[in-house]
Amino acid sequence: MNAHSSDRFRDARTWLLARAAELRDRLQRVRSDLRREREPLPRDSADAAITLENDEVLEALERTAARELDLIHAAQERMEEGVFGLCIRCAGDIDVRRLRTVPYAPFCRDCGPGG
Numbered sequence: 001m002n003a004h005s006s007d008r009f010r011d012a013r014t015w016l017l018a019r020a021a022e023l024r025d026r027l028q029r030v031r032s033d034l035r036r037e038r039e040p041l042p043r044d045s046a047d048a049a050i051t052l053e054n055d056e057v058l059e060a061l062e063r064t065a066a067r068e069l070d071l072i073h074a075a076q077e078r079m080e081e082g083v084f085g086l087c088i089r090c091a092g093d094i095d096v097r098r099l100r101t102v103p104y105a106p107f108c109r110d111c112g113p114g115g
């Protein structure tokens with residue numbers, strides 16, 4: 001932790017680190033499942049169809065986790081730069097309650113998607 005980083009967002013920093021580790025872990029598992037490192041594709045075609053359907057679910061999980069991980073990395077960079085908690089569009093303060101719910105939120109409520 002560097003000297004100029006404020007302690008104000010310590011909880012958010014801790015949360016981001018824990019969440020990033022969790023997501024990296026999930027991505028690793030999902031990707032190894034997709035590469036069939038654990039189970040080969042079943043020979044039976046019905047079973048194979050189910051497995052391929054599962055793959056779609058896994059791919060959706062992968063996309064979601066990867067996207068969240070990107071948002072977390074961006075938030076960690078903003079922390080390094082000392083601009084964490086500021087909206088990346090209008091530079092206004094992001095509501096503390098919003099940050100508590102979604103610590104990697106890049107926008108304030110006025111600029112955010114759907115808000």
Ligand SMILES: [Zn+2]
Nearest residue numbers: 087090108111
């Ligand atoms: Zn804004």
